[in-house]
Amino acid sequence: MSTEESLPQRPPPQPELQPEPQPPSPTRAIALSFAVSLAASIALCVVYIFGGQPQLEGLLLFFGLGGVAAGLIQWGGKLLPQGPYVQQRHELTSGEQSQEATTDTLEEGLATLDRRRLLVRLLGGAIVGLGAALVFPVRSLGERPGGSLFRTPWRRGSRVVDEHDKPVRPEDLPVGTVLTVFPEGNSGAADAQTLLIRLGHGDYRPRPGREDWAVDDVVAFSKVCPHAGCPVGLYEPDTHRLYCPCHQSVFDVLDAAEPKSGPATRPLPQLPLAVDGEGYLVARSDYHEPIGPGFWNRDR
């Protein structure tokens, strides 16, 4: 190492008059750490060969890796030179002169381009055109939102079925219970999921125009939370309230599923119900408004 580049070391503190007692050598602790690691690694192989066991694997990995860690950190901290060594910081800027020179070089290059203005403009046009052309594949990422957010698979006369495609009669639902239902042929459909709720006799207080939307005190509301789209999965029969477990919006079924608390701003849309000739529940139509969370042109 040449002298001019070797780093100066801070002068050591003034030696004490009394020699300090020597601390015990860390060598033994370091050796022990590495030995623990080695033993753990061997044990890890054995555990793996005998079929593996997650907790043991984690524990042995901890000792295998941790032994090396303990050894290295003690070695680096106790047996190696700590300095502190002092190193000069270099100035980060290369100086105004150099900045000027760089600017000049760039500008000279640009000036030579300036003489071919037509070519530069054409090149610019070509790059922009290419960029625009390459944006088109991005369009392939997803279909046009179009009307798909405004409708669900529910149609006039769609039979109401449960998640196993079984048609539902009003009397299948005891009072105070709920059932997740779908239009026949679309069981499991995310936007068609609907909650069928059996209210107590005479509890249904319909909004004007919805007097015939319930059948035998059975009402149907969209199960998709109008806040952020989670299934409104919790029903409290005593209070007739629906809870969304994601963000704690609360809807009052007796009050046309209006939000009573939490971040939701709209009621759950209601599905108009009827019964067909065989006594099974059917939809009178699709929902009269888009279900689920809001979006820019929802009210258009």
Place this chain on the structure above:
Amino acid sequence: MIRRTIRFFDERLHASRFVRSSLDKVFPDHYAFLFGEIALYCFIVLLGTGVFLTFFFNASSTEVTYHGAYHPLVGATVSDAFRSTLDLSFSVRAGLVMRQVHHWAALVFIAAIVVHLCRVFFSGAFRKPRELNWMIGVTMLILAIFNGFAGYSLPDDLLSGTGLRIAFSIAESIPLVGTWIAFMLFGGEYPSHRIIGRLFALHTIIVPALLVGLISVHLAMVWRQKHTQFPGDGHTEDTVEGPKLWPTYAMKSLGLFFAVAAVLCLLGGLFQINPIWLYGPYHAFQVSSPAQPDWYMGWLEGALRLMPPWEIRAFGFEIPNPFFPAVLLAGGTFLGLYLWPFLEARVTGDRGEHHLLGRLRDHPFRTALGAATLSFYSVLFFAASNDLVAKWLKVPVSDITNAFRVAVFAVPALVFGVTHRLLRSLARSGAPRFSEMPRQALRKGFRPVGSAPES
């Protein structure tokens, strides 16, 4: 042998001088400087365990009937993503440990980044000439949070599937282009069979590649600019003091890598994380309760829960409720972080180079603002569990939500005032540390403004 290697590379790459100056490079030694390193080592563990997981995971939404080792779900209709995650957990030897270490490493990774960010913020290390590296760091935080979310969404379980549904709704809430963005990201109306595959590509290739690139630049800049240092102990703006890279710092840092890996393996081996078989497979009409995301999404989840039922409707158009807590708050958070070094320079007029870090009391406004900001996000984080708090306290959840709505503004204001005054008294008292500050000086700081003569 070593000499021959050095000669080989020096004759071809002029490498010898650079390598030697690198080996001699001095690194300041302070525990507060280790959080960035811990994040780096978590990332390495993430890469290792992640590669293992990709060999078994199928990023497919195709529905299959489960016939694996986990009996309670045999016969259930699940996606292939869910099935392959169960199989790699239960039927691949050491698979469960790998998966759990991976998940824990992600949790600790983001925690280490956040603590590192706090250290850099409160010590003023983001000031000139390190603004660029601050911005790279903020970018990596965003990427890490995104990749954490993408990663835990892959198994297609009931909890993460609900999270994706919320993500779709948040994208939908963006004015004008929201539905297009949501449909483009997910490949169509929710639920789409494309999203798992897309998240897989982002999670395993694109974001990790970006992170590798940004980490390299981040470290290269630290290398070039040399590390900052705490004041005192004779430290100056013109020098760096500490052990040399070779061999001391290298050995300690390698030791830290093994220590981080060891702790992550202990967590992954002994502490169950994301037991998707208990949540069950995702079906769009089912939901788990209670539903809390991974910790680093807590502030967003909390903001969604606390937002009052407001939205903007005018001229037949609407800006839905989730836009404000999710898009606006998140965007504002990261924009504020990006701009902070420049804002502070502008407000204080301090545009000088700083290599010595500041003490908290030297910058009472910055420190108090940072503490208040942290308390704001902490309240949001706890608000993400308003249902659990309500259950423990046996109080209606709406009351808890209202209490949080007050706290989210009251707590930061209080934290700001108290921190600012404490630091001012501390600076005035001249005590070397907080615990040694005389009582009287403490009281002085809290006297109403005007009664204490300012000097």
